[in-house]
Amino acid sequence: MVIIVGVIVLIAVNIIVLSLNARRYSTLGLGRFAVSFTAPFQELATRTMRFSREVWRDYFYLVGVARENHGLRGRLDQAAEKNNQWRETELANARLRDLLNFQKTIIEQVVAAEVISRDPSAWFKTVIIDKGRADGVAKGLPVVMPRGIAGQVIEVSSHYSKVMLIIDRNSAVDALVQRTRARGIVKGESASWCRLQYVLRKNDVHIGDTIVSSGLDGVYPKGLRIGRVSELVDHDAEIFHEITVVPFVDFEKLEEVLVVVDRRKHDIASRR
Amino acid sequence: MIYFFYTAICLGLVIAQTAILSRLPVPGGFYDLLIPFIVYLGLLRPLRESLPFVIFLGLIVDSLSGSPFGLYLTVYFWLYVAVKGVTRLVQAPDRLLIAAMVVAAGVLAENLIFMGALVMAGPDRQIGAHTFGDIAIQGLWAFFTGPLFILFYKNAQKWMGNVFRAFYARREQG
Numbered sequence: 001m002v003i004i005v006g007v008i009v010l011i012a013v014n015i016i017v018l019s020l021n022a023r024r025y026s027t028l029g030l031g032r033f034a035v036s037f038t039a040p041f042q043e044l045a046t047r048t049m050r051f052s053r054e055v056w057r058d059y060f061y062l063v064g065v066a067r068e069n070h071g072l073r074g075r076l077d078q079a080a081e082k083n084n085q086w087r088e089t090e091l092a093n094a095r096l097r098d099l100l101n102f103q104k105t106i107i108e109q110v111v112a113a114e115v116i117s118r119d120p121s122a123w124f125k126t127v128i129i130d131k132g133r134a135d136g137v138a139k140g141l142p143v144v145m146p147r148g149i150a151g152q153v154i155e156v157s158s159h160y161s162k163v164m165l166i167i168d169r170n171s172a173v174d175a176l177v178q179r180t181r182a183r184g185i186v187k188g189e190s191a192s193w194c195r196l197q198y199v200l201r202k203n204d205v206h207i208g209d210t211i212v213s214s215g216l217d218g219v220y221p222k223g224l225r226i227g228r229v230s231e232l233v234d235h236d237a238e239i240f241h242e243i244t245v246v247p248f249v250d251f252e253k254l255e256e257v258l259v260v261v262d263r264r265k266h267d268i269a270s271r272r
Numbered sequence: 273m274i275y276f277f278y279t280a281i282c283l284g285l286v287i288a289q290t291a292i293l294s295r296l297p298v299p300g301g302f303y304d305l306l307i308p309f310i311v312y313l314g315l316l317r318p319l320r321e322s323l324p325f326v327i328f329l330g331l332i333v334d335s336l337s338g339s340p341f342g343l344y345l346t347v348y349f350w351l352y353v354a355v356k357g358v359t360r361l362v363q364a365p366d367r368l369l370i371a372a373m374v375v376a377a378g379v380l381a382e383n384l385i386f387m388g389a390l391v392m393a394g395p396d397r398q399i400g401a402h403t404f405g406d407i408a409i410q411g412l413w414a415f416f417t418g419p420l421f422i423l424f425y426k427n428a429q430k431w432m433g434n435v436f437r438a439f440y441a442r443r444e445q446g
Binding site for chain 2: 022027030037046116117119120121125164169170
């Protein structure tokens with residue numbers, strides 16, 4: 001009888017503690033220890049895997065490389081011409097920015113980091129990167145890619161950090177539909193897509209629209225690309241659109257990321 | 273010695289799961305590799321030796337994951353308790369078929385607890401018909417490969433014990 005009561009009490013305590021922890025991410029300080037303890041080994045395993053893959057690519061695919069090289073030379077000539085056009089456009093853009101006293105959206109200092117491991121569970125989407133407090137990384141900093149937003153730092157040890165990806169169900173990014181400036185929140189779904197919530201039905205949204213960060217959440221720089229609208233459902237009884245967004249970043253192939261370390265500048269930029 | 277062995281096994285499993293398996297295209301995803309180890313501890317190791325390690329393991333994996341803190345600890349602890357219960361009911365708990373069934377049940381239970389935790393937190397579109405298919409595939413993987421892991425742990429521990437005994441015997445003689 002005592003054992004049964006003990007088990008019931010233990011289950012009840014367990015459920016209460018879990019539901020409290022589910023509201024706010026916290027590892028009670030153990031995260032730093034665990035990451036510091038395991039990350040060097042994870043880094044070694046990841047680098048060994050990458051090295052093996054590169055050896056395979058470099059030495060066993062040489063036959064295809066010769067053919068590819070020929071094609072690439074042709075494309076390089078085209079790219080050089082395009083590059084020249086872009087440089088002209090960039091110079092014109094810089095002049096116009098100065099003229100209109102525009103504040104550049106990305107003025108932050110970034111730190112490049114490598115992804116060394118992923119979440120042990122397929123239900124949650126976090127990664128560990130090989131940069132930490134010693135490199136200027138702090139909890140809450142945004143993590144971006146040239147293609148778009150990747151996530152946010154949620155745990156930092158001296159040389160490693162844990163990053164929650166925007167596809168994690170606990171992630172939320174204040175966002176805009178680039179074309180119409182309709183505002184919403186991009187929520188992760190712990191799948192390969194996200195959901196854009198709280199966009200009023202009166203706002204015009206189409207499939208294929210690009211979603212960008214608004215900068216209003218105080219975490220992510222303004223104007224960074226998040227993803228593209230892939231599905232749009234409107235229910236008569238609902239006041240919001242039901243929008244599915246496919247992120248531009250391919251999280252399955254995430255290997256390197258950029259951590260925006262100078263958020264102070266970004267905050268000023270967002271407020272302007 | 274025994275804790276060194278457990279720590280080395282766990283470190284290897286955590287690295288395999290987070291840095292190697294996560295990059296391989298396994299359909300439906302591979303199951304939690306620590307489950308067979310918890311089952312091994314529950315089936316074949318004494319309570320006083322294994323329980324602290326189960327708790328330690330739960331805390332470590334919780335710290336590495338983005339899950340609500342305590343979720344892995346919950347799964348591992350109750351799985352361990354359930355496996356200890358099985359050892360009371362079953363005459364020969366080290367039989368491979370029993371080990372296979374317990375590992376597969378452990379994997380299914382872990383996924384159900386995770387789903388329960390996600391559903392408790394709010395509606396989740398991640399959970400759909402395909403989820404149950406993925407979980408079933410994981411269960412099958414666990415059923416066929418879980419006993420192999422348990423056999424490996426059993427023999428590795430025996431081998432390591434022999435190596436250490438021989439080492440100390442030689443030192444005492446020398």
